[in-house]
Amino acid sequence: MAISLTVNGKKRQVEGDPAKPLLWVLREDLDLVGTKFGCGAGLCGACTVHVDGQAVRSCQTLLGDVKGAAVTTIEGAAATDVGKRIAASWIAQDVPQCGYCQAGQIMSATALLSQTPKPTDEDIDAAMIGNLCRCSTYVRIRAAIKAAAA
Amino acid sequence: MSRATLSRRGFISASLIAGGGLLFDLAVPIAKAADGTPVIINAFIRILPDNRVIIGAKNAEIGQGAKTMLPMLIAEELDVDWAQVSIEQTHADAKIFGGQSAGGSRTTPREWLPMRQAGAAARAMLVAAAAAQWGVAAEMLTTGSGKVTDPKTGKSIPYATLAGAAAKLPAPDPATLKLKDPANFHIIGQSVGGVDTPAIVAGRPLFGIDVKLPGMLHAVLETCPAFGGTFKSANLDAVRALPGIAHVLTIKGDGTPESGYDGVAILAKSWWTANQARETLKVEWDDSAVTGFSTQGYAAQAATRAKGKADGNIVRTGDVDGAFASADKVVTADYSYPFLAHATLEPQNCTALFKDGAIEIWAPTQNPESGRGLVAQALGLPPEKIRINFSRIGGGFGRRLMNDYMVQAARIAAQVPGVPVKLLFTRADDMGRDFYRPAGWHGFRAALNKDGALTAFHDHFITFGKDGKPVRSAELSPGELPAGLIDHVLFEQSFLSTNMPTGWLRAPGSNALAFVYQAFMDEIAAAAGKDLPTLMLELLSKTAQVSQGANRPPFVTARARGVIEKALAMGDWANRTALPKGQGKGFAFYYSHAGYFAEVVEVAVADGVPKVRTVWVAGDVGGHIINPINALHQVQGSVIEGLGQALAGQAITQVAGAIEQANFDTHPLQRIPDTPTIHVEFVKTDYPPTGLGEPALPPVIPALINAIHAATGKRIRSLPVTAEMLV
Numbered sequence: 001m002a003i004s005l006t007v008n009g010k011k012r013q014v015e016g017d018p019a020k021p022l023l024w025v026l027r028e029d030l031d032l033v034g035t036k037f038g039c040g041a042g043l044c045g046a047c048t049v050h051v052d053g054q055a056v057r058s059c060q061t062l063l064g065d066v067k068g069a070a071v072t073t074i075e076g077a078a079a080t081d082v083g084k085r086i087a088a089s090w091i092a093q094d095v096p097q098c099g100y101c102q103a104g105q106i107m108s109a110t111a112l113l114s115q116t117p118k119p120t121d122e123d124i125d126a127a128m129i130g131n132l133c134r135c136s137t138y139v140r141i142r143a144a145i146k147a148a149a150a
Numbered sequence: 151m152s153r154a155t156l157s158r159r160g161f162i163s164a165s166l167i168a169g170g171g172l173l174f175d176l177a178v179p180i181a182k183a184a185d186g187t188p189v190i191i192n193a194f195i196r197i198l199p200d201n202r203v204i205i206g207a208k209n210a211e212i213g214q215g216a217k218t219m220l221p222m223l224i225a226e227e228l229d230v231d232w233a234q235v236s237i238e239q240t241h242a243d244a245k246i247f248g249g250q251s252a253g254g255s256r257t258t259p260r261e262w263l264p265m266r267q268a269g270a271a272a273r274a275m276l277v278a279a280a281a282a283q284w285g286v287a288a289e290m291l292t293t294g295s296g297k298v299t300d301p302k303t304g305k306s307i308p309y310a311t312l313a314g315a316a317a318k319l320p321a322p323d324p325a326t327l328k329l330k331d332p333a334n335f336h337i338i339g340q341s342v343g344g345v346d347t348p349a350i351v352a353g354r355p356l357f358g359i360d361v362k363l364p365g366m367l368h369a370v371l372e373t374c375p376a377f378g379g380t381f382k383s384a385n386l387d388a389v390r391a392l393p394g395i396a397h398v399l400t401i402k403g404d405g406t407p408e409s410g411y412d413g414v415a416i417l418a419k420s421w422w423t424a425n426q427a428r429e430t431l432k433v434e435w436d437d438s439a440v441t442g443f444s445t446q447g448y449a450a451q452a453a454t455r456a457k458g459k460a461d462g463n464i465v466r467t468g469d470v471d472g473a474f475a476s477a478d479k480v481v482t483a484d485y486s487y488p489f490l491a492h493a494t495l496e497p498q499n500c501t502a503l504f505k506d507g508a509i510e511i512w513a514p515t516q517n518p519e520s521g522r523g524l525v526a527q528a529l530g531l532p533p534e535k536i537r538i539n540f541s542r543i544g545g546g547f548g549r550r551l552m553n554d555y556m557v558q559a560a561r562i563a564a565q566v567p568g569v570p571v572k573l574l575f576t577r578a579d580d581m582g583r584d585f586y587r588p589a590g591w592h593g594f595r596a597a598l599n600k601d602g603a604l605t606a607f608h609d610h611f612i613t614f615g616k617d618g619k620p621v622r623s624a625e626l627s628p629g630e631l632p633a634g635l636i637d638h639v640l641f642e643q644s645f646l647s648t649n650m651p652t653g654w655l656r657a658p659g660s661n662a663l664a665f666v667y668q669a670f671m672d673e674i675a676a677a678a679g680k681d682l683p684t685l686m687l688e689l690l691s692k693t694a695q696v697s698q699g700a701n702r703p704p705f706v707t708a709r710a711r712g713v714i715e716k717a718l719a720m721g722d723w724a725n726r727t728a729l730p731k732g733q734g735k736g737f738a739f740y741y742s743h744a745g746y747f748a749e750v751v752e753v754a755v756a757d758g759v760p761k762v763r764t765v766w767v768a769g770d771v772g773g774h775i776i777n778p779i780n781a782l783h784q785v786q787g788s789v790i791e792g793l794g795q796a797l798a799g800q801a802i803t804q805v806a807g808a809i810e811q812a813n814f815d816t817h818p819l820q821r822i823p824d825t826p827t828i829h830v831e832f833v834k835t836d837y838p839p840t841g842l843g844e845p846a847l848p849p850v851i852p853a854l855i856n857a858i859h860a861a862t863g864k865r866i867r868s869l870p871v872t873a874e875m876l877v
């Protein structure tokens with residue numbers, strides 16, 4: 001059974017098991033490998049994408065759940081004004097270390113700024129607590145969000 | 151191999167590349183390696199017709215910044231602008247590139263000279279080519295922004311125009327090269343962002359997990375949960391019958407964690423499909439020899455061993471018994487710490503293609519040559535039949551100094567010739583199949599004389615060993631301070647046995663030893679009626695240098711005192727007692743990986759929960775901070791990681807030979823709200839630069855523990871810190 005959804009503004013049809021997590025649909029079926037696998041259990045945030053504008057963990061979101069939905073991944077994140085500002089800010093602050101968590105960080109940060117244009121430290125903590133960074137780039141993540149909001 | 155033969159083989163060459171560009175390959179023979187053979191560094195400086203310069207980065211990028219920093223060294227001496235430079239990752243080949251392992255904070259000290267010589271050699275040849283063209287002496291010419299200029303006439307020629315002629319010239323002897331006066335550095339010492347940062351932010355494929363080859367199959371690997379169990383039988387056919395499964399293979403390991411244990415591999419077009427099939431897979435393992443190992447068992451054995459005679463001495467100096475007998479005060483304490491996992495965010499993975507008796511590998515590895523050796527052994531292949539390509543690495547921390555995932559991917563690929571296979575661990579595989587930071591127990595005694603001076607120090611270290619030697623990363627150096635600073639020292643060790651593979655975790659050894667040594671020294675200082683920095687400064691004033699053994703630079707006490715004084719000033723140590731109740735500052739100093747670090751931590755403890763507010767870090771890694779922004783990032787990351795080891799609840803525990811933790815819920819990492827303010831300053835001293843990936847981590851743990859004591863009066867002597875310890 002083919003399931004249709006919109007990914008980064010393009011209509012896509014995916015043939016496959018509705019129980020397959022969106023993470024693996026993106027990485028394996030749609031060739032969008034920017035979204036990362038870290039834990040497979042909703043614990044690390046590396047797989048964060050937007051579904052209809054909300055940040056979700058794609059490892060915990062099944063293909064069947066996103067039928068007809070609009071999915072945005074890191075590859076399409078800079079299409080919006082907020083996404084552009086976040087990307088520029090991430091580069092200006094040189095946020096990444098190994099870089100592996102950063103797609104997820106950026107997707108969570110973009111969702112935050114879209115909903116809360118001037119986030120407080122507490123807003124940032126609440127929106128970003130689900131995104132682990134093993135390299136501990138948290139100082140710059142916070143700074144980059146603030147700079148992008150300014 | 152002599153320089154002459156190198157020269158005959160042509161270690162510099164120019165050739166036309168498609169589209170008319172000029173390829174200018176440079177291989178500079180560099181000063182002799184320790185064993186006397188010349189090391190060739192092929193820096194792959196390519197100058198394109200539009201005067202852009204492509205520089206090869208030879209070490210794996212694990213987030214430590216090597217892919218940016220090594221080319222900075224070349225570009226500086228080549229005398230080009232950073233904006234002209236593009237960077238390419240080289241593949242792994244020690245014969246061409248020299249050492250390519252990324253570990254031990256060794257990249258900077260090892261490459262500081264050779265990389266600059268590589269750039270300077272190319273610059274000298276370009277200048278010589280211009281001199282010949284203009285008929286002037288090379289000494290009269292200057293360079294800058296990728297051009298050679300004659301200051302007399304004001305004429306310049308871009309490197310691109312000279313590259314062809316330069317490439318025909320003999321390469322200069324590195325010993326004759328004049329390197330830049332550091333006063334003229336325009337790239338070294340400037341903050342340069344990570345070269346891959348824009349690609350990371352755009353979500354481009356960069357990592358091992360992103361490798362994609364035509365016709366590739368995805369693999370999962372089931373192994374015995376108890377390390378060392380061997381394969382008996384499995385319902386392989388039931389798994390083969392599942393939809394979408396391409397192959398189910400038994401994998402014969404060699405019984406060592408380094409090469410890999412027995413396993414069952416499931417291959418499918420989709421990794422998710424392959425991994426789902428593990429629910430059906432039932433394997434019977436023979437693990438009878440290894441199910442007796444457990445965390446509880448180690449703790450009980452350690453307690454017993456602590457009361458008995460040690461297995462042997464690590465070092466004994468002076469008259470330890472006499473010093474304790476005549477002590478005015480004896481301080482004793484027992485300290486311990488748990489096993490830890492690396493938990494790199496990118497789970498271990500590797501892609502391999504076996505074809506026509508050769509194998510090509512795409513591996514996120516910190517240490518490719520050791521992987522090549524293991525693959526050669528496992529597959530019975532000559533090493534030259536193994537090509538290893540680097541990918542960017544989603545976190546190393548020492549995990550990827552080991553290459554088990556590479557060997558296992560190679561074993562799987564060898565069973566399906568012609569088909570590329572990507573092996574990817576689940577998080578549970580990754581956590582349960584690690585090379586753990588070993589646990590350890592220390593029984594300390596220290597003697598103080600009537601003047602409150604530390605006279606004798608005794609550590610009975612209970613660690614893990616095999617055949618009378620500590621296992622990997624479980625050793626205690628005879629030079630561990632305060633050894634070398636006082637006369638009467640006894641370090642003894644006793645060994646427990648384990649089936650747990652152990653390995654190097656960022657600042658190996660030091661990440662545990664800094665905690666126990668500097669926290670116990672804080673107790674000693676308190677017993678002597680002073681604070682820890684005062685005690686350390688006293689000890690460090692007695693001697694100028696402490697030998698660290700052959701081939702390692704000595705520990706210089708003036709450098710230690712320099713960072714200690716700096717950290718005390720930064721952290722306003724003198725006014726620490728002005729903090730309100732429940733808050734405190736702690737201090738620690740630690741020397742590791744040739745880096746000197748003193749740190750002050752300010753903590754607030756409420757309801758048994760410590761919250762770190764501010765950390766002040768003073769470090770001395772020599773006379774140059776090559777890339778200041780990256781240096782700052784390395785220190786920030788080290789500090790937060792160290793705090794996580796103490797506070798996040800990390801401890802790997804074992805039951806019946808297998809690991810209990812499977813994911814970040816049970817082996818947690820620091821999260822964004824746990825991030826303190828971190829102030830970092832470098833004390834520059836006149837020594838060659840050394841690495842920064844590790845040495846800032848160890849002292850933050852004892853500084854935190856000492857701060858908790860200042861805030862609560864409670865001594866934490868075992869990690870991780872729990873609420874019960876504080877209420």
Ligand code: FES
Pocket residue numbers: 036037038039040041042043044045046047048057058059060
């Ligand atoms: S991979 Fe989805 S939260 Fe970790």
Ligand code: FES
Pocket residue numbers: 096097098099100101102132133134135136137213495544545
């Ligand atoms: S940058 Fe490495 S995990 Fe975040």
